[in-house]
Amino acid sequence: MNKISVVVLLSIFLLLSCKNEPNSENNTPMEVDMSNNPLLAEWDTPFGVPPFDKIKSENYLPACREAMKIHNKEIDAIIYNKDEATFENTIETLEASGLLLNRIENTFFAVSSANTNDVLKETRKIISPELAAHRDDIILNTELFNRIKSVYSQRETIDLEAEELFLLEETYKKYVRAGVNLEEGKKDRLKAINKRLSELSTKFGDNLLDETNDFELYVSDKNDLGNMSVSLMASSAEEAKKRGRKSGWSFTLQRPSINPFLQTSTNREYREKLFQGYALRGDNDNEKDNKAIIKEMTSLRVEKANLLGYKSHANYVLSNSMSETPEAVYELMGKLWTSAINMAKKDREALAEMMRNEGVEGEFRGSDWRYYVEKIRAQRFNFNEDETRPYFEFTAVREGVFMLADKLFGLKFKPIDDAPKWHEDQQVFEVLEADGTHVGVIYMDFFTRESKRGGAWMNELRMQSNMDDFVTPIVTNNFNFPPPTKDTPSLLSFGEAQTLFHEFGHALHGLLSRVKYRSLSGTNVPRDFVEFPSQVMENWMSEPEVLALYAKHYKTGEVIPAEIIRKMNDANSFNEGFRTVEYMAAAYLDMNWHSLTKSTEKDVRSFEKEAMDKIGLISEIIPRYRSTYYAHIFSGGYSAGYYSYLWSEVLDADTFNEFKKTGDIFDPDLAKKYRAMLAAGGSKSGMDLYMDFLGRTPEIGPLLKKKGFN
Ligand SMILES: [Zn+2]
Structure with a gap:
């Protein structure tokens, strides 16, 4: 997700x-x-x-x-x-x-x-x-x-x-x-x-x-939980105990808690409370408020860009990327936005109608969206996400990415039992070529905990280089998956399993690097190229041939039935409009903040509202990240860069389409060319890397088709 x-x-x-x-x-x-x-x-x-x-x-x-x-x-x-x-x-x-x-x-x-x-x-x-x-x-x-x-x-x-x-x-x-x-x-x-x-x-x-950890929604009546998964019920019961409650369930604003709650809780007011708690992080006019910080940061960034001879922070940042200019970014987004928002509006009608049919009074709200999506999935596609979780036990999914790396590149993974770790939950593997040559080391840290920041990410403890000696890479993958409980292992949603494939793609980018210089190695590529090797992996994960390798029921070992896959794919495509709109609204918001050519007089809330009104965002959808909790652009390295996922998506859809065209999604020749591109790290421009790989510039057609936009 x-x-x-x-x-x-x-x-x-x-x-x-x-x-x-x-x-x-x-x-x-x-x-x-x-x-x-x-x-x-x-x-x-x-x-x-x-x-x-x-x-x-x-x-x-x-x-x-x-x-x-x-x-x-x-x-x-x-x-x-x-x-x-x-x-x-x-x-x-x-x-x-x-x-x-x-x-x-x-x-x-x-x-x-x-x-x-x-x-x-x-x-x-x-x-x-x-x-x-x-x-x-x-x-x-x-x-x-x-x-x-x-x-x-x-x-x-x-x-x-x-x-x-x-x-x-x-x-x-x-x-x-x-x-x-x-x-x-x-x-x-x-x-x-x-x-x-x-x-x-x-x-x-x-x-x-702090704002994420401080929040608690306490539920004492089991009836309010609806059809909630056993694993989430268990972890939220443990959370309640941790917070000093004798019984009941506590929900936080961590991702593993919030989305499933919004999908299943039958209590509309509780859903609204959790949704608002999430949406107002950093915007509560208290000592943890982020609004003044945003104003100061965006204004300093314009000043800096001007000092350096650029019109805006976006112009400055993008001059060093594959897209080169804000205009190119807006142009790409423009090619998808109208289709996406229209699709979302259509879905909204269906969701609101379902709510009315249930006899629920009042306006359909953002906090109702995920709940009714699940209902439609169940009704129209006879699909419930919890049906799939038992097939995505985290160890099985981890084996899935390892097997995919083996199929494509012949890589093997061997646990290093005596490796020092930063947390006991970490797993450490040596990565080897088919012939046993050492490639590198990967650290994997799966479960959510308070000491870990949100989201999932990869980083490099040691980058590959080859100046005097060949230095092998050490990479990490970090996730916020639900931890196992006394009775259940960590069972992932489809989206969480997808995240594992995604981050593992970044890990491969670091691991397969074969350049001379550290600063040009692995993921040291332009930011709108860096999500390409990660996102491309998500394409493989839901292919029946790949699912057959790993998506096995944690109790019975049975491979996920073709019928569930078909239902899952149909059901997943149902909410595509929402997903694209939620993401793109955040990408527009980022570009708007950073295309400023002088600091703005407007307050954060009005600025955001105007930006969203301008693209015609509907009130039932909020940007994936609102300004006050937009860590990617205000405390990460993604300012004027959140669009990068979409830019990279053009590349990954185009690439996977090439694999499909060969008739073999593991086609050895294409896999070899793809590996050669990863090996080149950032030793060439993004466009040159792509040209070397496929012999042509990227095409947007496969992405539009994948999203159902043409
Ligand atoms: Zn990524």
Whole structure:
């Protein structure tokens, strides 16, 4: 269900986070003795994974600061090198610098996203602006840039391999885009803006997590739960106990709780309460309110874009993407919006009619939508999502992605039992080629818990590279699946199973990378390309041949019957209008906030309302993310980028259609070409990668067909 963010580290670091300068030693998680800091030592672990069992939360801050000092020395050595600037002594040496810092940051941000605590939260607040400032000091350093520029100006005459030339061009572009050519006063202002944005972004995320965790809907009467799944009833009963209740069920605003509740609860007022609780996160005019933060962030982003010579933040961001301009993004969205909203309006009529037929008085509301969708699915398609859950037990789905990777690329997965972990629930696997060659390591963390941020994501603990030695990748997949209870295993909805395939696609992108340079490896691709290798996996998951591999009943082992698949596909296509509209409304909202050419006088609520009125959004559907809980764009790296999923969807539908056309969805030749594209990581532009893969530009036809829009 959820559209998910991959943490694209390079882009996100500039946007990360914090609020106050550390002004007292008391709240500073500082450990004085450096000699015992495992983050700074050699890692004697299987495949060099981080020694999570030895790292203490207090270790990150001092290690990070130490690594920044070392990084600075490496940069100084480049700047003060007496020799004339060359590709090797400048570009490659710069590329190789900061390795220790990178290792610590990757570990820190992975753990603090997936298993945070008070010390990690505090560390994040302190370290994020320091890291932002550290990056700025390097990327805005004129002396360093002069050396880069000197090599860049000789690029036509020096003999470079394609990837080397691309690295040179990307490095040069990155520095210019960051503002290195600005005069000193403006540079100082830019640094101040970056620091402030980083602080606001952390604050936004903290507020959101608190607002999500603080909410509780308590239900004491079983009749109000309706036809709720056994597993959700069990986990919400446990939640109620955790909150000190003697009996009953407690529902929160976490995804595994909210959607199933809205689908099944027969109590209309409870549905409304949960729906509003969700929709008003960060918008409650309390100390956790995010509205002022949004105003300040959007206004700082315009100012920054203007400083750098761009009309708007969107123009600035998109100049570095496959789509290139806001106009291209609006054009793509325009091709789908009318069909989507019309389809949703048609569905609304059917849903509202069903509600009236049940004798329910009053207006059909957003909080009624999912409930009646399930009713129509049951009535029209004789389908109930709970019928499928037993076939999507999480271990079976995990085996499904592994088998798919085997079918396409011959990969094997072997548990590493002695790998250190950040949480006992994690599972760790070695990834191997068919011939047994080591490929990399994947960490998988499946279940929801309070210490984990919402959604699902992939990140890289170590990126593949091949400068002096071949460095193999270590990647992670993180989910918020319902944890198993005493009596039931974790049974996934179709959407959750789809999410597992999605994130695993990102993982493969990282794992199959075969480039020379770390900064061009794996998922370091333009943001509107990065969702392509993940989304394409979702196409395979519901193919009967793939379902037969893994979708087996957790009790009987029976493969999901063809009849249920057919019903499921019909039922799933029923609500396509809603899904596209909900997503695209959020994509429009993001583009509207970031196409501003000066800061807006309007308050957040009116701005959002106007943006939604302009596209004719109906009141029964709210954007997938409203402004005040839009973490992707206000505390993640997706500002002016939420459209990327749609852009990538054009690519993934087009690609899967090519597989279909061969008559074999595992076609070895096409799979080989596809793997070659993943192997190239970000060592070429998005369009060049695609051209190399299929020998042509992407076509939108297959996506329109898939959505039933033509
Ligand atoms: Zn993704």
